Amino acid sequence: EAGETLAVIGETGSGKTMLACSIMGLLPENVNMEGGRVILDGQMLASGRQRECLLGSDMVYIPQNGWEFLDPSRS
Secondary structure (H helix, E strand, C coil): CCCCCCCCCCCCCCCHHHHHHHHHCCCCCCCCCCCCCEEECCEEECCCHHHHCCECCCECCCCCCHHHHCCCCCC
């Protein structure tokens, strides 16, 4: 729903990062998403270019070590 926030919480190694990567279409080459769908603002997102256009604006991944992510020397 509008204004809703989703938090993913779990122990180390439980798959939080892989879940985030699969939602954003950023899985490593040796990993495949076998099923599921991503719905953002009521729209089902196709994989590939449609999702890539949202990265950095509507979809952002900030890892646990936020300081590393916010380092201005990284592009």
